Structures are given as structure tokens and as C-alpha cells.
Amino acid sequence: LKNQHVTHSDQMHSDHNLIIPDLTDEFLVLDFTYDMPLATYLGDVLNISAKVPSNFKFNRLLIDQSHDDKIQLYAISK
Numbered sequence: 001l002k003n004q005h006v007t008h009s010d011q012m013h014s015d016h017n018l019i020i021p022d023l024t025d026e027f028l029v030l031d032f033t034y035d036m037p038l039a040t041y042l043g044d045v046l047n048i049s050a051k052v053p054s055n056f057k058f059n060r061l062l063i064d065q066s067h068d069d070k071i072q073l074y075a076i077s078k
Helices: 038-045
Strands: 027-037 057-065 071-076
Touching (some): 027 038, 038 057
Antiparallel strands (some): 027 057, 057 071
16 A cells, blocks of 8 residues: 555445445454554554545444455444
8 A cells, every 4th residue: 555645435334234336355454453543544553644624533444445456444333
């Protein structure tokens, strides 16, 4: 993920099972034992500054590489 840039950020809400229709066949799932603020992860871990909701925390991260070689991160919370 080094030297990557955030070009788009969305906050999605769902009251049912998560459906991500555009995942490729190979993706990585990272589960955290605690709720991590998304702004902290992007800033401190990936060294990326992006406008994200300050109160959004997640405990699961899906990392997928799209067909056009772009990385897509899905930060998922309860």
C-alpha cells in the first residue's frame, strides 16, 4: 500500500449482512481485537491524509485489488 493515494471515501450503513458485489476472487481480511478509528489507521499506519468521519471506528479491514490495479480498502464496523 506504500505510495497509494485515497481518491474516494464513502460511509455506508446497512442493517443486514454486508454485501460487496465488486470484490475479486482474492482479497485479504484483517480482523482487529478492538475498534480502531479510521482516521488513525489511515494517518498513522498508511501515512495517508483523507477526509473521513472522525467518529468512524472499525474492527475488520478488507483489502482488495481491482481489475485496474487499484487497491480498495473496506473498513467494516459492527
